[in-house]
Amino acid sequence: MLQELSLPINIASVVAHREGTCPGMNAEFGRSAMNYKGSCHCGRVAFEVEGEIEGALACNCSICQRKGSLLWFVPREKLHLLTPDDAASSYTFNKHVIKHRFCPVCGVHPYGEGTDPKGNAMAAINIRCIEGIDLAAIPVTHYDGRSL
């Protein structure tokens, strides 16, 4: 089974923000969840995501560096697949705790699946695969995953 995410960003803090339990974010609480649509290039893998993209992570680990993903972490239940789960192939390595999901036809990596340190199922959305957003306006945090 999946045990931990190999990118130990502070997911608890992200979730607290989203749920309005972080004192600094009370003004945000109650705003209706926004839905984003995304897909791989050919459309074999398509999905919707609930939430608001407040930032993304650029990681320099061996796989993220190669893929160039910009990752947005959400609870797994916020990711709604519009295509069958097995439309996306899975790639795992190292401790095999993250399933890197990719389209076997066009090769694009739209999302990954894993769990946070508390065991909650999480998804890492590659926001480069989301439609209609201004990528340049989204703050990117550079994460030194290579040093783990």
Ligand SMILES: [Zn+2]
């Ligand atoms: Zn595809």
